Amino acid sequence: MMKMSLTYYEKTQFSQQVTPVLEKLLLETGEYSSVLLFKVLALSIKNNDSFLSQWDETIFSDQEKFRECFDSLLRHAAAVAAAFTVDNELNSNVPTSLKTYTSGDLAKYFGVSQTTITNWHKECRFEGVSYVPGKQLRVSEDTLFRLASGGTIPIFKVVEMWHKENEPVKEESEVVFLARQIALYEEKYKGEFKNTLCRKPQEQLTAEEEIDIKAWQYFLKRQSDVIGNKEE
Numbered sequence: 001m002m003k004m005s006l007t008y009y010e011k012t013q014f015s016q017q018v019t020p021v022l023e024k025l026l027l028e029t030g031e032y033s034s035v036l037l038f039k040v041l042a043l044s045i046k047n048n049d050s051f052l053s054q055w056d057e058t059i060f061s062d063q064e065k066f067r068e069c070f071d072s073l074l075r076h077a078a079a080v081a082a083a084f085t086v087d088n089e090l091n092s093n094v095p096t097s098l099k100t101y102t103s104g105d106l107a108k109y110f111g112v113s114q115t116t117i118t119n120w121h122k123e124c125r126f127e128g129v130s131y132v133p134g135k136q137l138r139v140s141e142d143t144l145f146r147l148a149s150g151g152t153i154p155i156f157k158v159v160e161m162w163h164k165e166n167e168p169v170k171e172e173s174e175v176v177f178l179a180r181q182i183a184l185y186e187e188k189y190k191g192e193f194k195n196t197l198c199r200k201p202q203e204q205l206t207a208e209e210e211i212d213i214k215a216w217q218y219f220l221k222r223q224s225d226v227i228g229n230k231e232e
Contacts, residue, residue, distance in 0.1 A: 079144040151207035178223040
């Protein structure tokens with residue numbers, strides 16, 4: 001029986017506090033100790049090929065890049081720890097509240113083919129989920145997916161985004177609904193889309209911003225379509 005585990009709630013809490021914890025760690029720890037800790041973690045965590053192939057010693061000479069890589073490393077560690085907990089619970093027949101998704105489910109939520117999902121699986125883009133030929137893919141909702149930009153996004157966020165984009169909206173209140181959603185993003189980013197996220201380079205977007213930019217664009221396009229139809 002496993003004496004220690006990382007619950008979904010604990011992983012979520014950790015993910016939300018990674019940045020302030022990391023800033024405090026780097027502030028209170030000497031440069032050499034920080035680099036040493038980073039190397040020990042990076043080389044000891046399983047399924048590390050996806051990021052070790054992209055990192056080399058040069059990241060330590062760029063403080064901002066080092067912070068970014070350390071942030072990704074800690075989030076990856078949390079995902080691996082959570083996946084380890086789930087695997088042990090399944091092996092010991094202990095029920096878990098985490099939802100899991102098959103390759104078919106993931107294809108629907110990502111809007112791609114199952115072949116693409118399989119290729120992503122082989123490329124280890126579902127962090128903490130090893131590819132085993134012939135074994136059906138099942139991914140827990142808290143698994144982190146590695147984006148093309150290098151950032152990560154939890155599967156449950158992808159599912160939430162899909163439901164948000166596909167949920168039925170009553171026609172008579174859709175204009176109000178869309179205006180409210182757009183206003184929330186404008187308040188969050190202190191301005192209109194064209195003057196905020198739209199201007200930020202793709203490679204500089206965080207995982208959260210990548211989610212927001214897609215949702216924001218969807219609401220803006222839908223608003224334009226609805227208003228255009230009402231004017232005809």
